[in-house]
Amino acid sequence: MSQILATAISEFRIAFRNRWVLIATGMMVLFALVLAAAGSAPTGDVGVDRLSVTVASLTSLAVYLVPLLALLMSFDAIAGEVERGTLTLLLTYPVSRLQILVGKLLAHIVILALAVTLGYGAALVVAVWSDPSAIMGITALVRLIWSSVLLGATFLGAGYALSALARRPSGAAGLAIALWLVAVVLYDLALLALIITDQGGAFTTQALPIALLANPADAFRVFNLSAGQAVAAAGGIGGAAGAIPLWQSAASLFLSPLLAITLALAAFRKVTP
Amino acid sequence: MTPTLTISQLTKRFQSVEALKQVSLTLQPGRRAALLGHNGAGKSTMMKIILGLIPFDSGEVSVCGETPGSAAARRQVAYLPENVAFHPALTGEEQISHYLALRGENPRIAPELLARVGLAHAARRRIGTYSKGMRQRVGLAQTLIGRPRLLVLDEPTSGLDPVSRRDFYDLLDGLSADGTAILLSSHALTEVEARTDSILILSGGQLVAEGSLADLRTRAALPIMLLVRPAEGHAEALVAAFPEACVGADGLLRIPCAQGEKLPLLARITAWGPQVADLDVIPPSLEDIYSYFSRRDGQ
Numbered sequence: 001m002s003q004i005l006a007t008a009i010s011e012f013r014i015a016f017r018n019r020w021v022l023i024a025t026g027m028m029v030l031f032a033l034v035l036a037a038a039g040s041a042p043t044g045d046v047g048v049d050r051l052s053v054t055v056a057s058l059t060s061l062a063v064y065l066v067p068l069l070a071l072l073m074s075f076d077a078i079a080g081e082v083e084r085g086t087l088t089l090l091l092t093y094p095v096s097r098l099q100i101l102v103g104k105l106l107a108h109i110v111i112l113a114l115a116v117t118l119g120y121g122a123a124l125v126v127a128v129w130s131d132p133s134a135i136m137g138i139t140a141l142v143r144l145i146w147s148s149v150l151l152g153a154t155f156l157g158a159g160y161a162l163s164a165l166a167r168r169p170s171g172a173a174g175l176a177i178a179l180w181l182v183a184v185v186l187y188d189l190a191l192l193a194l195i196i197t198d199q200g201g202a203f204t205t206q207a208l209p210i211a212l213l214a215n216p217a218d219a220f221r222v223f224n225l226s227a228g229q230a231v232a233a234a235g236g237i238g239g240a241a242g243a244i245p246l247w248q249s250a251a252s253l254f255l256s257p258l259l260a261i262t263l264a265l266a267a268f269r270k271v272t273p
Numbered sequence: 274m275t276p277t278l279t280i281s282q283l284t285k286r287f288q289s290v291e292a293l294k295q296v297s298l299t300l301q302p303g304r305r306a307a308l309l310g311h312n313g314a315g316k317s318t319m320m321k322i323i324l325g326l327i328p329f330d331s332g333e334v335s336v337c338g339e340t341p342g343s344a345a346a347r348r349q350v351a352y353l354p355e356n357v358a359f360h361p362a363l364t365g366e367e368q369i370s371h372y373l374a375l376r377g378e379n380p381r382i383a384p385e386l387l388a389r390v391g392l393a394h395a396a397r398r399r400i401g402t403y404s405k406g407m408r409q410r411v412g413l414a415q416t417l418i419g420r421p422r423l424l425v426l427d428e429p430t431s432g433l434d435p436v437s438r439r440d441f442y443d444l445l446d447g448l449s450a451d452g453t454a455i456l457l458s459s460h461a462l463t464e465v466e467a468r469t470d471s472i473l474i475l476s477g478g479q480l481v482a483e484g485s486l487a488d489l490r491t492r493a494a495l496p497i498m499l500l501v502r503p504a505e506g507h508a509e510a511l512v513a514a515f516p517e518a519c520v521g522a523d524g525l526l527r528i529p530c531a532q533g534e535k536l537p538l539l540a541r542i543t544a545w546g547p548q549v550a551d552l553d554v555i556p557p558s559l560e561d562i563y564s565y566f567s568r569r570d571g572q
Binding site: 002003005006007009010013014017018084085086088089091092093094095096272273 | 321324325326327344347348350351352354356357358359360362363367371372374375376377380399412415
């Protein structure tokens with residue numbers, strides 16, 4: 001345990017010095033504020049409080065931004081150690097590869113949690129300031145925070161796995177960008193295309209829910225939209241959210257970080273210094 | 274006394290290349306052994322196997338009675354890699370605190386360890402601003418953590434100035450007096466000659482020689498060189514008397530002689546009395562002995 005904590009403290013320090021804490025927090029706050037300001041206009045006809053609407057927009061933001069931040073923080077984690085030549089010495093210490101990974105994960109999760117809490121918190125302040133009753137939506141916001149952290153953990157794990165597979169930071173960065181594009185952008189586009197060609201057939205009713213649960217980014221979106229009251233405000237892929245029971249999207253959210261870390265550990269074990 | 278390190282019949286292959294062939298050696302507690310060999314002789318490979326960083330193909334390796342790389346072995350072994358590197362964003366003190374915590378020691382003694390390697394003044398500066406010699410000292414400081422029973426040092430004095438080298442060997446003397454066994458590789462043969470107990474020479478993956486310097490000197494039986502400076506006007510007479518000598522442009526007679534013939538030859542030379550102006554006896558240097566053993570096997 002002390003090895004994990006020591007690794008986490010060192011990693012946090014490095015991320016702080018490299019301005020990662022500042023960049024991650026700054027990005028989240030900036031985008032959240034923009035959304036909060038834009039989202040404060042169309043409240044009247046939706047019939048829910050202002051914050052819930054903001055949460056719906058923040059969910060769409062988080063689907064793009066949280067995986068991106070997680071991958072940017074994690075792609076260097078193992079490849080960077082290999083390239084600097086620090087891994088050889090580290091592996092002669094009485095610390096297991098799992099402890100190293102969990103230590104790094106812990107530090108990066110704290111940074112992500114800090115960034116999303118401050119970012120969404122800024123949105124909360126804006127919403128409550130213009131409409132005090134918006135505080136009713138606080139549960140949705142809290143749910144968004146912890147589910148964002150779980151989503152981030154999944155992509156951190158995936159980033160470590162790519163970092164271990166690539167063994168060079170440049171290669172790992174390329175793989176990380178490819179993963180982000182596929183998981184967050186292309187996957188949804190492909191699903192939309194299939195829904196349109198399928199026209200409400202077997203794919204839309206049978207395969208689509210599974211396809212949405214299989215991608216952690218979609219599971220996150222589905223979870224937050226179906227748990228909140230603002231499904232109607234979302235539209236798009238979110239429209240399918242109602243068809244998936246809440247426990248299924250929650251299970252996907254909780255299991256995918258474990259799966260990602262398991263993959264990362266398997267890849268890391270194959271790295272010989 | 275049980276040896277700290279035992280290696281028997283160790284063989285390691287990289288694809289078709291045999292990096293280590295049937296290497297056997299033991300290292301007792303408190304002994305300092307120098308591992309010599311040209312680049313690619315298998316020194317780093319052997320160290321990585323002892324540390325459990327890479328697997329081996331056959332043979333047995335036991336580190337403090339444990340399997341190399343096991344948690345129990347790693348707790349008792351410290352390593353200094355060649356060209357040691359650290360994260361440039363951390364300060365020396367933070368880096369050493371981290372290593373202390375990883376070994377379950379009190380992280381607060383980091384400044385003390387850095388002071389022992391002469392880095393007290395730079396402890397709070399980032400390692401990114403350090404010179405190569407300073408990074409090497411951080412590397413040394415981390416090997417002092419938690420009284421290791423085996424130290425594995427890959428070219429520990431590269432990048433250190435002569436004074437730092439002496440300080441470094443003084444540190445090693447203290448550790449070996451406490452019972453730590455030390456295996457170090459080096460290219461600086463003169464240091465190794467003065468500050469280690471035994472010498473291991475690797476060549477083409479084979480251990481071609483093992484023993485103290487005196488042992489190796491006897492075994493190699495390399496000729497001693499006698500340099501004779503004739504007195505003014507007597508050069509020709511001396512050259513005629515010692516047909517085995519070769520005469521250099523500097524007028525010196527170089528007479529090679531086997532170890533056992535040294536005294537009779539000296540008697541022959543001194544018999545010439547004042548016709549010999551000066552005499553030097555040059556024993557084979559460590560470089561000569563090293564070249565002798567590392568070239569013997571077709572290298």
